[in-house]
Amino acid sequence: MLRQYELVERVLAYDPDADEAMLNRAYVYTVQKHGTQKRASGDPYFSHPVEVAGLMTELKLDQDTIITALLHDTVEDTLATTAEIERLFGGDVARLVDGVTKLSKIEVMSENERAAENLRKFLLAMSEDIRVLLVKLADRLHNMRTLHFIKSADKRRRIARETMDIYAPLAERVGMYEYMREMQLLAFEQLEPEGYATITGRLAQIRETDGGQVDAIALAIKQALAETGLKVEVSGREKHPYSIWKKMAERHVSFEQITDIMAFRVLTDSTEDCYRALGVLHTTWQMIPGRFKDYLSTPKSNGYRSLHTSLIFENSMRMEVQIRTHDMHRTNEFGLAAHWAYKQGDRPDGQVGWLRDLIEIVDASHDAEELLEHTRLAIYQDRIFAFTPKGALHQLPKGSTPVDFAYAVHSDLGNFAVGAKINGRHMPLRTPLNNGDVVEIIKNRTASPQLSWLGFVVTGKARAAIRRAVRAKEREEVAAIGRKLLEGIADRLPSKIGKKAVREAVKRLGLGTEEDLLVAIGTAKLADRQVMEALVPGSTSGMDDPDHWPKQERAISIRGLTAGVAFHLAECCHPVPGDRIVGVRVPGKGVEVHAIDCLTLASGVDADWLDLSWGERTTGxxxxxxxxxxxxxxxxxxxxxxxxxxxxxxxxxxxxxxxxxxxxxxxxxxxxxxxxxxxxxxxxxxxxxxxxxxxx
CATH class of the missing domain: 3.30.70.260 (ACT domain)
Structure with missing residues (x-):
């Protein structure tokens, strides 16, 4: 564990103007607040925030970030308050600490709901200041380094799965590949212990028997480049164990069939030298077709820049070579964190494009499952590049369609899309895009997103926007049904009612708007008597005769419908609990529930089917x-x-x-x-x- 003076010296080494007294005060504060708390390893708890702060100094981050790292667990795990932190360390530090602070575990919530709520708060705080993400990633990395001390295997696997699904992809999206690789390796060890042991064991055997082959190849590459006057640094390494495992799973091959276990990195002084080095390597050794990628002319969305190629060395050995400048290498390894180094005069805007997409997803997601699904889609890698007709470049996941492209350009463009031209040709909206496609979206202001689009879009942003639009449309339909029912209820009142009575009824029922009232009526959440009493208090007295009120419907609930959507059982097939059922959306009437083998459906109803099931409350x-x-x-x-x-x-x-x-x-x-x-x-x-x- 870093001692107090060691941490302060690290910061002062790259930031001589840092407030030494405040750094010392933050170190002492976290030690005092965490007191006698212990970690699973038996170490004092304060060793964790100190080590996280140490990771931040390796990235040469500013003073507020170092202090945030020291204090990031005090609000959750001690008696410290955000107000106290603001008084002692300033508003910026208090805001950052609040952003990094993990939500207290709420035992009544499911694992997914806890993870989703934690992620929701995290993304919103991150959108205001990207340093929140940098501290959180360091926090997770140190927790993964000490994960083996946790006794519960289930808890270790849960943390490892969350790391693999959320934090490692987030590290990749901000270009922090060093963090990403270590997180993946530590999570891989917990999630696939047999695969981890097998691959690391085989790599150890290769190291013992290769007789310095990696160093020899690196030297051969350096000599070939030096003969043409290029001054370079060359290093070789084994591929990451998790990337080998992933390749084995994707290609369905054994370890022995993986031919490019070794990877080499060439560092040059300039971008021009990168291309010169590439030419030398391609003329010295045979390149493997289809394995060349130019991330210099088209960088990844996280700022990653490099040339990638694969070559066939002597004895038919395959090797991957990455070529980049020294400056690119630092940015590639530490991404956005590299821009926050003290020596950099400019600070990057935390509202980078992909982060704005994530915030839109947070706003649009209906529940925990949707939030996690859409966020994972948004942060995973494997990208393609597509262009607007004016030449603007957009990066999308592989398999994206014109609908995904439209939402990537602007949410309104996706909502009004009715067709697309790909490279000048009219193509269906479900057509997968390829690298370099020029996409023109044809729109119509009267159009709206279709539920069927969810069957082919791949981006989280598109899925979230489509579901939000469909829910809004369903709400309008339910409100229309509610308005008709309200008119019928009003006819049974002793006097006519006006808009004022409706506004007062909304208040008496504790609802927000008149539309909320109509939706509540349309979804049968309010009984007729409740509505009448809210409209005209006292109007239902003397109406206790059971024959005065219409029979109530049976308690039937359907899974697979958006909350609040009106439905009715189709009279053509009379489905009952136990039947496999589907829904058909009927304008003005909500959703009509049919048995799957209904003849009406078999006759070719032209509509979107909803896959439904009976709920637990259904009684007949x-x-x-x-x-x-x-x-x-x-x-x-x-x-x-x-x-x-x-x-x-x-x-x-x-x-x-x-x-x-x-x-x-x-x-x-x-x-x-x-x-x-x-x-x-x-x-x-x-x-x-x-x-x-x-x-x-």
Whole structure:
């Protein structure tokens, strides 16, 4: 652990004007506040924030960031308050500490909800100051370095999975590849212990038996470049164990089939020398087609710049070579953190493009699952480059479509998109884009996003925007239904009501707007009597007669619908709990729920289907059956007895046809679920009074 004077000396070495007294005060403060707290390793707890601060000094970050690193756990884990930190260390430090502070664990929430809420706060704070992210990444990296001290294997795997899914990709997106690689390696060890042991063991064997082959190849590369007058530094290394594992999984190959285990890095003095070095290497050794990438002319969104190529060395050995300048190398390894080094006069704007996308996703996400899904989509790598007709460059994940491109340009462009031209040709909106495509979006102000787009878009920003637009449209439809129902309720009141009465009703019911009232009525969250009483207090007195009020619907809930969306069970197929069901959106009526084998659906309804399932609160539904009875006295009574013995109430009965031998009845029955209905039909078929019985 760094001692107090060592930490201060590190900061003063690159920032002689730093406030030494404040740094000392912050060190003492964190030691005093954490006191006798211990980590899982047995070390004093304050050793953790001190080590995080040490990581920040390696990046030569400013004084406020170092102090934030020292204090980042005090508000959550000690009696310290944000107000106290602001009084002692200033508003900027207090704001940064608040941004980095992890949310207290809320045991009633699911793991995903806890992770999502933590991520939500983190992203919003990060949007204001990117230093929040830098401290958080260092905090997570040090926690991963000491993860093996945690006794619970499940807890270790949970932390490792969160690191692999969230923090390592975030480190990659800000260009901090050193942090990303170490996080991935430590998480890989916990998530795939057998794979980790196998690959690291094989790499150790290669080191023992290669006889200095890596150094020899590095020397050969340096000599080839020196002969043309290029002054370079060349280093060689094994590929990252996790990247080897990932390649094995993606290509479905064994370790022995991975041919480019070794990677070499060439550092030059200028960009021109990078291209000169590339030419020398390609003329000295055979390059592997399709493996060349130029991130100098088209840098990655995180600022990464380098030339990548793969060559065939002697004995058919494959090797990857990265060529970059010394300045590029520092930026590539530490990304945005490199720009925060004290010697840099300018500070980067934390609101970088991809970060703005993440903030839009936070605003648009409906729940924890959506937030995590969209954020993971937004921060993962593997990018392509596409251009607007005016030449503006946009980076997108592989597999992106014109819809993803439209939302990357501007949310309104995505919302109004109706078509696209790719390289001058009209193409479907679901067409995957390729590197270098020129994309022109055709828009119409009256258009709106389609739910079916979710089947092919790949970016988190597009998915979040589409879902938000669809929810808004569904809310409008529900509100329209609610308005019709409100008119019916108003007709039963003793006097006419105006806008003022509606505004007062909204207040009495604790709602925000008139639209909220209409939505609550349309989704049956408010009973008619509640609405009447809110509109005209006292108007429901004397209306206690049960016959005065319409029958309430059964308690039915459907999974797969957006909260608040009105639905009704289709009368063409009468689905009951236990049936596989789908939804069809009907303008002005909400969602119509059908059985999956409904003939109406089979006839080719032109609509988006929603995959639905029955909720836990469902207690019954109406099923329709057709029974053919022998035309003799007592058969209908016998059928009714079967219904009664199976506790099924007759909701409706219609004699659809009759002749000398048979009578046909269509019967609507209250049943609890599909199994209940099946028992009734089986009992009917077993009766001598019934010739045929089937569900309609």
């Amino acid at each position: 539904a109406v099923a329709r059956i057709r029974m053919v009875l022998h035309n003799r006295p007592g058969t209908l009574a016998e059928a009714a007895g079967i219904f009664a013995s199976n506790r099924a109430n007759i909701a409706a009965l219609e004699n659809s046809s009759r002749d000398e031998l048979f009578s046909t009845y269509d019967v609507d029955l209250d049943v609890t679920d599909l199994a209940h209905l099946t028992r009734i039909v089986s009992a009917l078929r077993a009766s001598d009074a019934v010739a045929e019985a089937e569900r309609l």
